[in-house]
Every structure is written in C-alpha cells, then in structure tokens.
Amino acid sequence: MMKVIKYPKRETWQNLCQRAQIERKTLTSSVADILETVKLKGDRALLDFTEKFDGVALDSLVVQPEEITEAKTKVSTELKEAIVLAKNNIERFHKTQQSNEKKVETIEGVVCWRKSVAIEKVGLYIPGGSAPLFSTILMLAIPARIAGCKEIVLCTPPNAAGSIAPEILFTANLVGVTKIVKVGGAQAIAAMAYGTTSVPRVYKILGPGNQYVTKAKELVQIDGVAIDMPAGPSEVLVLADETAVPEFVAADLLSQAEHGPDSQVILVGTTAEILEKTLRELEKQLAALPRKTIASKALDNSRAILVESLTEGIAFSNEYAPEHLILASENASTVMDAIVNAGSVFLGNYSCESAGDYASGTNHTLPTNGFAKNFSGVSLDSFVKKITFQELTKKGIQNIGPAIELMAAAEGLDAHKNAVTLRLNQVENV
Amino acid sequence: MMKVIKYPKRETWQNLCQRAQIERKTLTSSVADILETVKLKGDRALLDFTEKFDGVALDSLVVQPEEITEAKTKVSTELKEAIVLAKNNIERFHKTQQSNEKKVETIEGVVCWRKSVAIEKVGLYIPGGSAPLFSTILMLAIPARIAGCKEIVLCTPPNAAGSIAPEILFTANLVGVTKIVKVGGAQAIAAMAYGTTSVPRVYKILGPGNQYVTKAKELVQIDGVAIDMPAGPSEVLVLADETAVPEFVAADLLSQAEHGPDSQVILVGTTAEILEKTLRELEKQLAALPRKTIASKALDNSRAILVESLTEGIAFSNEYAPEHLILASENASTVMDAIVNAGSVFLGNYSCESAGDYASGTNHTLPTNGFAKNFSGVSLDSFVKKITFQELTKKGIQNIGPAIELMAAAEGLDAHKNAVTLRLNQVENV
Numbered sequence: 001m002m003k004v005i006k007y008p009k010r011e012t013w014q015n016l017c018q019r020a021q022i023e024r025k026t027l028t029s030s031v032a033d034i035l036e037t038v039k040l041k042g043d044r045a046l047l048d049f050t051e052k053f054d055g056v057a058l059d060s061l062v063v064q065p066e067e068i069t070e071a072k073t074k075v076s077t078e079l080k081e082a083i084v085l086a087k088n089n090i091e092r093f094h095k096t097q098q099s100n101e102k103k104v105e106t107i108e109g110v111v112c113w114r115k116s117v118a119i120e121k122v123g124l125y126i127p128g129g130s131a132p133l134f135s136t137i138l139m140l141a142i143p144a145r146i147a148g149c150k151e152i153v154l155c156t157p158p159n160a161a162g163s164i165a166p167e168i169l170f171t172a173n174l175v176g177v178t179k180i181v182k183v184g185g186a187q188a189i190a191a192m193a194y195g196t197t198s199v200p201r202v203y204k205i206l207g208p209g210n211q212y213v214t215k216a217k218e219l220v221q222i223d224g225v226a227i228d229m230p231a232g233p234s235e236v237l238v239l240a241d242e243t244a245v246p247e248f249v250a251a252d253l254l255s256q257a258e259h260g261p262d263s264q265v266i267l268v269g270t271t272a273e274i275l276e277k278t279l280r281e282l283e284k285q286l287a288a289l290p291r292k293t294i295a296s297k298a299l300d301n302s303r304a305i306l307v308e309s310l311t312e313g314i315a316f317s318n319e320y321a322p323e324h325l326i327l328a329s330e331n332a333s334t335v336m337d338a339i340v341n342a343g344s345v346f347l348g349n350y351s352c353e354s355a356g357d358y359a360s361g362t363n364h365t366l367p368t369n370g371f372a373k374n375f376s377g378v379s380l381d382s383f384v385k386k387i388t389f390q391e392l393t394k395k396g397i398q399n400i401g402p403a404i405e406l407m408a409a410a411e412g413l414d415a416h417k418n419a420v421t422l423r424l425n426q427v428e429n430v
Numbered sequence: 431m432m433k434v435i436k437y438p439k440r441e442t443w444q445n446l447c448q449r450a451q452i453e454r455k456t457l458t459s460s461v462a463d464i465l466e467t468v469k470l471k472g473d474r475a476l477l478d479f480t481e482k483f484d485g486v487a488l489d490s491l492v493v494q495p496e497e498i499t500e501a502k503t504k505v506s507t508e509l510k511e512a513i514v515l516a517k518n519n520i521e522r523f524h525k526t527q528q529s530n531e532k533k534v535e536t537i538e539g540v541v542c543w544r545k546s547v548a549i550e551k552v553g554l555y556i557p558g559g560s561a562p563l564f565s566t567i568l569m570l571a572i573p574a575r576i577a578g579c580k581e582i583v584l585c586t587p588p589n590a591a592g593s594i595a596p597e598i599l600f601t602a603n604l605v606g607v608t609k610i611v612k613v614g615g616a617q618a619i620a621a622m623a624y625g626t627t628s629v630p631r632v633y634k635i636l637g638p639g640n641q642y643v644t645k646a647k648e649l650v651q652i653d654g655v656a657i658d659m660p661a662g663p664s665e666v667l668v669l670a671d672e673t674a675v676p677e678f679v680a681a682d683l684l685s686q687a688e689h690g691p692d693s694q695v696i697l698v699g700t701t702a703e704i705l706e707k708t709l710r711e712l713e714k715q716l717a718a719l720p721r722k723t724i725a726s727k728a729l730d731n732s733r734a735i736l737v738e739s740l741t742e743g744i745a746f747s748n749e750y751a752p753e754h755l756i757l758a759s760e761n762a763s764t765v766m767d768a769i770v771n772a773g774s775v776f777l778g779n780y781s782c783e784s785a786g787d788y789a790s791g792t793n794h795t796l797p798t799n800g801f802a803k804n805f806s807g808v809s810l811d812s813f814v815k816k817i818t819f820q821e822l823t824k825k826g827i828q829n830i831g832p833a834i835e836l837m838a839a840a841e842g843l844d845a846h847k848n849a850v851t852l853r854l855n856q857v858e859n860v
Binding site for chain 1: 445508509511512513514515518519520522523526527529531534536537540542547549550558560561562563564565572581596597618633634648652655656660675677678681682683685686687688704707712715718719720721724725762766769771772773774775776777778779780781784785786787788789790791792793797799800801802803804805807809810813814816817818819820821822824825827829832833834836837839841842843844846847848849850853856857
C-alpha cells in the first residue's frame with residue numbers, strides 16, 4: 001500500500017519526486033541489429049521477425065479491405081457509437097488548435113509570417129497485447145487528419161492467427177488511417193523509418209510501445225526521424241482537499257495503478273482526514289479489481305503526502321511535473337493558475353482522468369517521467385511544421401539593410417553583407 | 431564551381447537532393463566521458479576542461495557585472511544601434527506567436543483548453559571561434575524572454591585571455607540572459623544538462639555547435655533534456671526565373687557558401703540564361719571575397735539545376751526541403767502556396783537570406799539536412815509547453831460517461847471504467 005509522508009520539508013521534495021528508476025536493459029545492439037536487417041531486407045525481414053516474435057507466418061503484411069469490412073461486423077453497435085462520440089469530441093478540441101497567425105510588418109517594408117504545413121507522412125505505432133488500445137488511434141490519427149498529413153501509416157503486431165483486433169481496424173478505418181500494417185516491435189519502427197516495399201517511409205513516428213519500440217524510436221531519431229516524445233511509465237498526481245470525494249479519488253488513483261506495476265501514483269492531501277478516508281476507500285476498491293495484482297504493485301511504489309494547503313500542493317506538483325494532475329477540489333479554479341509543470345490537468349470532482357483518456361476531447365499522449373517540464377503532449381502541433389515567410393520591398397531593405405551590413409561585418413561574414421550592399425546600391429541608383 | 435544539371439528526370443531528384451554525407455566521427459565515448467566527468471566533478475571539471483581545450487586557467491566561470499559594463503564601452507554605437515533595431519524586429523515577430531486559444535465545450539458540460547507555459551529554465555549555447563555569433567543570441571534569448579523563461583543561461587567558450595567577445599556580452603545583457611558562463615564544448619552541454627555549482631541545470635538546450643557539442647546534445651537528450659533540433663550544415667536553395675537579378679542571386683548563394691566548406695548551395699533556374707548569368711556573376715563575386723577558399727569548396731559540392739517552370743522548381747524544392755528557400759522572382763506569390771517543405775522562405779528580389787539571418791524579425795535557427803520535412807525552426811513554441819485543462823460538470827460526466835465505460839471495458843481497464851461508474855451513480859442518486 002501507499003507510503004504516507006506527513007508535511008515533508010521542501011529539501012526532501014526533490015527526493016519524493018524521484019520516479020522509480022526504469023531498468024534500462026542494454027537493448028541497443030539487439031535493436032540496432034533489427035533496424036539494420038529491416039534496412040537491408042525490407043519486407044522479407046518484417047515477415048521473418050513477425051514469424052519469430054509474434055509466432056505467425058503471414059502471407060501479406062498490409063491489412064486488406066475485406067479484413068476491415070469483416071471487423072466492422074464484429075464490433076458492437078454500442079462500442080461503435082461510443083468511439084464515434086469520442087472521435088467527435090477529440091476532433092472539436094483539436095480543431096481549435098489550428099493556428100491562424102497574422103502577417104506582421106516588423107518595420108516598414110518588411111512583412112513576416114508563419115504558415116502551418118502538415119508533415120506529409122507520419123507513422124503511428126499501436127502495441128499489441130491482451131487488450132486492443134484503439135483509443136490511442138483516436139488520439140494520434142485524428143490530429144494527423146486535421147493537420148492534413150497525406151500518409152498516415154499504422155503498424156501494430158498481429159495475433160497468433162495473423163489478424164488484428166476488430167476494434168483497432170474499425171477505429172483506424174473510421175479516422176482515416178491510410179495504411180494498416182501487421183508488424184510490431186522494433187521491426188515496425190524500422191519499417192516506418194526507412195521504408196520497405198509494403199511500408200512507406202515516414203518523417204515522424206508517434207505512439208507508445210515496449211522497451212524495444214522505445215529503443216528503436218530513440219535510435220531512428222538519431223537518423224533524423226522525428227518522434228513524439230521520450231517514453232516513460234504513466235503517472236497521476238491527485239491533489240485533494242476537504243471538498244474532495246474520497247471514493248472518487250481512490251478510483252482515480254486505481255485507474256492509474258492498473259496500467260502496470262511501474263505506474264506512478266501520488267496522492268497529495270491538505271488534511272489528514274482526506275488522506276485516511278481515501279486510503280481506506282483504496283483498499284476497498286482494490287479488493288474488487290480484476291487487475292488487483294498489478295495495481296497493488298504500483299501502489300507499493302507510491303506515496304501519499306500531507307501538505308499545508310492547496311497552494312503548497314501545487315508547488316509540490318510543479319516539482320513533480322505529473323503527466324496527469326487531478327485537482328480533486330471544489331476550489332480548483334482558485335489555484336490552477338499556479339500550475340507550471342503538468343501534462344494534462346483535471347479540475348474538480350467530476351473531471352476524472354478516464355475522461356481525458358477516452359472521450360472529453362483532450363489528447364491522452366502526454367509527457368511522463370518529469371518531461372512535463374520541457375515537453376507538451378501530442379496535439380495538432382505534433383503533425384505540422386511552421387514555415388516562416390518574409391517579403392521585403394525596396395523600402396524594407398533600405399530600412400534594415402544598413403543594420404545587417406554592420407552586424408554581418410562584425411560577425412566576419414562579408415558575403416552576407418555583400419548581398420545587402422548590392423541591393424542597397426541598386427535601390428539608390430534607380 | 432557548381433555542377434550544372436539540365437532538366438533532370440523526376441527519378442533522379444532524390445539523388446540530387448542528397449546532402450554530402452556528414453563524416454560522423456565516433457565521438458560517442460570521448461563525449462560520454464566528458465559528460466560523466468562533469469556530472470561527478472562539477473565546476474572543477476569545467477575549469478579543467480577549459481584549461482585543456484581553450485588554453486586558459488579561469489578564476490571564475492561566471493561572467494561578472496564589471497565585465498559586462500566594460501563590454502558595453504567596447505562595442506561601437508553604430509553596431510549597438512544595429513543590434514537594437516534587429517532586436518525590435520525579432521521581438522515584434524515573435525510576439526505575434528503568442529497563442530491565445532479559447533476554451534471549447536466539446537459536448538455540454540465538458541470544457542477543454544490549452545495554456546502555454548514557459549519552460550522554466552533554458553540553456554543557450556553560442557560557439558566561440560574567430561567571429562562572435564551574437565546574432566544567434568538574439569534569435570534564442572528574445573523568444574525565451576517573451577515566453578517567460580525564468581532562467582536563461584548562456585554558455586560560450588572564453589578566448590585565451592579568459593574573456594568573452596564584447597558583442598556577445600552586450601547582446602546577452604541587452605536581451606535579458608540571466609547568467610553567462612565561460613565554458614564551451616561538450617562540457618558546457620553537460621553543465622547545463624546536469625547542473626554544477628556555477629551552472630544551473632536546465633530543461634532544454636538550444637544553439638549551434640561543433641561535432642562535440644552536437645554529440646553531447648544528442649546524448650543528454652536520451653536523459654530527457656530537450657534540445658532544439660538535430661544539427662546539420664547550413665543550406666540554401668535559390669529558385670530563380672527570368673525576373674531574378676543574377677547579381678543578387680549570386681550574392682545570396684555566396685552568403686550561404688561562406689559559412690563553411692560543408693555548406694549546401696542549390697541554384698534552380700527556369701531558363702538557361704538565368705543560370706549562366708548567375709554562374710558568371712558568382713565567379714566574379716567569389717574572386718573578391720575574403721572567405722573565398724571556404725566558399726569555393728562549398729560551391730564544388732553544389733548544383734545548378736535547370737527546370738521547366740517555377741512550379742517544377744517548387745516541386746524539386748519540396749523534395750530537397752531546404753533550410754532557406756529564396757524565390758528570386760517577381761512572381762513568387764503565384765507559387766508560394768505550393769511550398770510544403772522549407773525552413774524559411776524569402777520572397778522576391780529584395781528578400782535576401784541575410785535579412786532573415788539578422789534583422790527582419792524571423793528566426794535564423796532553422797532545420798537543415800532535410801529536417802524541414804519534419805521540424806520547424808526555433809520560435810516562441812520552442813520555449814513553452816502547452817498544458818491541457820478540462821473541467822466536467824455533472825452534466826458533462828453524464829454525457830460522456832457511458833461512452834467511457836464501454837471503451838474502458840473494451841480495453842480491459844476496469845478501474846478506468848469504475849472511476850466513471852462511481853461518479854455516474856452519485857450523480858443519479860442526487
């Protein structure tokens with residue numbers, strides 16, 4: 001169960017904010033081998049690795065239209081409707097992120113602006129495993145479509161029968177993924193980074209994965225392929241005061257803890273009573289949970305911390321920089337402006353993390369492991385680059401030309417200066 | 431001199447777009463050693479490396495106020511005024527990048543929004559060498575200040591006398607750098623990534639540098655420190671038609687070529703005449719250039735390409751994805767919407783690259799080496815992260831709760847479902 005720490009001194013905060021050390025296996029050489037093999041042998045390598053790691057000999061890597069048609073019949077109407085509701089909300093939220101920056105005349109005759117242009121080809125990775133993570137497809141493919149990415153490739157490992165979960169196929173088709181490939185692991189990342197006959201080379205790869213996938217993303221990044229963000233176990237910090245509902249807080253902590261034994265769960269309370277009540281609820285709810293063993297391991301590494309006030313709680317949270325921050329308080333709005341480091345913030349007693357994980361509209365691909373200090377979650381921004389434009393008139397070059405000449409000369413770059421001098425001479429001679 | 435290629439077939443474009451292979455020295459272990467030493471020994475290591483690599487035994491790493499006061503007296507009034515003019519334009523342009531996204535109610539009772547919050551601590555690296563690159567300080571520190579970064583640390587190597595160029599000190603002080611440290615190379619990157627007594631640990635490191643600096647940035651990135659973008663030699667593609675001014679085009683090509691022998695210079699022309707005239711001008715101007723040897727080496731690796739039209743030229747440029755794209759044409763505006771991959775675009779005969787390098791207002795820290803396909807240049811965005819917020823009312827959880835329950839159950843995450851069920855029960859029982 002969670003370790004309780006009462007009124008820790010500021011000096012100890014940094015220590016309390018430590019994540020469990022991720023055991024970094026030295027996968028580099030084995031993953032590098034996989035990348036190299038895919039680079040050399042293309043589809044052949046993908047088929048071989050799939051046989052080796054997923055235990056299935058495929059005829060074709062690419063999902064065929066018939067498979068999608070069949071998948072649609074296998075997903076219940078209720079679940080389809082739920083996915084469509086989530087899709088609509090996610091679309092609405094991500095469409096507000098379309099930027100429309102104005103041209104600015106920085107000085108007479110010098111007009112500058114930026115334009116958002118989609119990254120042409122992106123690759124999404126969706127892990128396999130016992131449950132199909134179709135919600136992550138919504139979170140990655142919807143902004144990719146809104147951005148205008150032309151190719152949206154999705155790689156996910158097949159099961160032992162050589163097929164993909166119908167929920168994955170239904171969702172990917174619904175949101176406009178252009179190609180679904182039955183390949184997982186480091187070999188999937190390699191295929192998208194370097195291209196094979198079946199898998200187009202993409203410019204950016206997004207999505208969660210195991211240690212092999214993470215290492216592969218890290219390695220292809222050195223080759224210039226962009227990735228979404230560094231990976232780490234999922235985490236939540238719940239800041240609760242006396243207006244919180246212990247039953248809800250406990251449920252939110254457990255919904256994080258059930259992700260995996262390495263999940264990070266932090267409860268920060270402003271009264272001893274809310275901590276105690278929540279911990280009692282936690283034990284009760286935990287006992288009834290199917291993933292009890294996983295959740296209870298995660299809780300063993302977790303902490304319940306008593307602080308003086310919501311304000312102090314926010315200060316602690318800023319130091320921790322949680323992926324998810326739940327302000328379980330009716331007074332959330334009075335302190336939310338003080339939040340500096342967090343991935344996604346949930347305000348009040350009815351904003352549970354599950355809402356953001358699935359259907360409220362915000363993205364669930366968020367910075368973990370303290371990276372909320374320097375990274376944003378996935379958004380429309382993740383699928384565009386912003387190109388700057390500028391246009392100078394004769395008046396413009398006259399206004400800034402002399403300054404450029406001086407600065408270029410001081411930096412020892414005469415050709416830079418000359419490009420201006422020639423233009424100034426011509427303008428003055430006309 | 432540049433190699434001329436007439437009407438190349440599309441199949442050959444990819445080949446023509448190849449950058450010269452950067453010789454990747456196997457610096458990993460020596461740079462990793464430097465990082466480790468700085469991590470262990472802190473300031474002591476910085477002083478030792480500075481003595482070893484920069485040839486000077488410093489008393490103190492941090493620039494003192496007296497040194498800044500003195501520097502101010504050493505920069506000419508004209509240059510100071512030029513720097514201030516550039517600063518004003520850069521500020522104006524980067525201020526337009528402040529986003530002000532509205533709250534959106536994705537469905538009744540569910541309100542979501544994003545808030546831009548400054549990365550609290552950033553580190554800027556400015557290389558040493560023969561000429562002081564003070565313009566890069568403007569490009570990095572101005573958006574950092576506008577974003578609201580609290581600590582802006584600048585590291586730059588001292589000269590053999592133990593001092594920093596006055597232009598660097600003047601500019602850094604002008605734009606609000608909070609600490610200037612006399613340290614260069616991989617040891618500077620290590621200091622900013624891990625922190626020492628004199629150098630605060632930062633969350634993101636930006637700025638150009640040699641191979642050691644680049645490798646160090648790559649390695650600390652694996653530890654979760656964010657960096658601006660992958661590095662590569664600077665490059666320009668000039669697309670010229672019959673309305674271009676050969677003299678200007680040649681000057682722009684040379685202003686790129688003088689950066690270094692590995693600079694990339696591509697001239698794309700729509701008529702044989704514009705290519706010939708430009709190449710003739712190029713030889714003439716080259717002869718008069720102080721950095722002639724460097725520029726002419728760069729030109730040897732460069733290409734002049736004849737295409738059918740501006741439209742075809744843009745298509746080629748999109749394949750190349752240049753850091754800088756100059757549309758040397760009076761018809762630039764007719765084709766600019768077709769630009770998909772470029773770092774910064776200069777429209778018409780008076781928009782020289784030097785303008786954007788120094789004073790028009792746009793940023794000069796841009797993606798090279800084809801990375802304009804998946805990265806943006808530095809902007810205000812580089813200094814903030816965007817935190818998402820959401821607030822659900824009872825009505826909100828009623829509207830999306832059932833969908834979340836279905837989706838969570840389908841993903842096998844019962845605690846996620848339970849966090850919603852408990853709230854729905856409570857709302858319905860009231």
